[in-house]
Amino acid sequence: MKRILVGISGASGSRYGIRLLELLQEGGIETHLIISQGAKPIIDHETKRSIESVTSLASYVYDDKDMNAGPASGSFQLDGMCIVPCSMKTLAAVAQGYGNTLMARAASCMLKENKRLVLTIRETPIDLAGLRNMVSARENGAIILPATPGFYHQPEQIEDLIDFIVGKILDQFDISHTLFKRWG
Numbered sequence: 001m002k003r004i005l006v007g008i009s010g011a012s013g014s015r016y017g018i019r020l021l022e023l024l025q026e027g028g029i030e031t032h033l034i035i036s037q038g039a040k041p042i043i044d045h046e047t048k049r050s051i052e053s054v055t056s057l058a059s060y061v062y063d064d065k066d067m068n069a070g071p072a073s074g075s076f077q078l079d080g081m082c083i084v085p086c087s088m089k090t091l092a093a094v095a096q097g098y099g100n101t102l103m104a105r106a107a108s109c110m111l112k113e114n115k116r117l118v119l120t121i122r123e124t125p126i127d128l129a130g131l132r133n134m135v136s137a138r139e140n141g142a143i144i145l146p147a148t149p150g151f152y153h154q155p156e157q158i159e160d161l162i163d164f165i166v167g168k169i170l171d172q173f174d175i176s177h178t179l180f181k182r183w184g
Contacts, residue, residue, distance in 0.1 A: 005081040010038020013085035013122035021057035033058035071106035080116030095133035153180040
């Protein structure tokens, strides 16, 4: 069974992370969840869901301040991690190896253990510091997957756009899905 760590950081786009958790739960995949302090009011504003309803989607939940939690160690067995959405602050911490939160430390562990780390950036426009941090994170082994939906699958509602990005994330973990019609 795959074991995936999902981080939801304080950027707009929390619906992507929640939808990912829903699909991983439906697929019987063990999920570990970290929600940053900055993400909590955004989840409330964007989704009107309680934090409890979001955490109920995960197999295990950790406090972002708990630097003694399992994901803070490279020996903690996970198959990979996705930070969705990934704020510019969290990107900077990951890119520079600044493990000041459990989410950033867990991301560093993914990179040092050569595990899959997907950063779903949700920012526009992107300043030069953000671009440099994306390059640095990519050079360190992270996958940069901006929340930039395609339209070739002819989306009809917002959920189709969300599913497109979540499908791209699932692709990075070799998890099969039928969330959108593929090109060709």
